Amino acid sequence: MYKYDDYYEDHLRKKIQKLKYAIDTKDSDMYELIGSIRDVFSSPYISTPIVSPNLVKELWILLTKVFIYSDTYDNKFDAIFAMDNIYLYSRRQNIKLCLKDLEKWREKHNKNNTTEEILECVDDILI
Template structure:
């Protein structure tokens, strides 16, 4: 699954994207799909690559004024800490769900 998720991440990873590259609805559908992979996968690599792709999609969506639903990610975060996931994943999730300070 790494190659598929990696391909998605590559599309959104540049901080220099200033024009839309896909429709807002496709961004939202990708977000929903990656959220499901992140939350429900038992394979660490799938979780890891999904959340890092989500981080890039989230940054893209902010630049394009696309509202993404963070509810499921927020619920996941309430149930997880350093005892049941990695610090890398927690930091990435926090970067997405915590408001800018």
């Protein structure tokens, strides 16, 4: 069994707690929080698992909530940008993520009710 990096596991567990709080309080500025999560997964050269698959799935679910339910464009954009990095990591590590909510969101959105930037990120994940 592979031993995950304790630093990243602990770091992301703390971020998950903060993200849950930010979601509950409808925080309008999650830039630093989401950015610190995204940074962990941003390198395309990560070749070994750095955190457990369950932690990746938990982050995915929380960021999906931010993306779909936040009223703040910046939070939506930061969330989908982080999700794109996490999705790439999950594919390299053979971690299956649930895309159902993202697919439903995409069916209801186009250039008339969101931005091209967001649509590109969502489409990159779904294609």
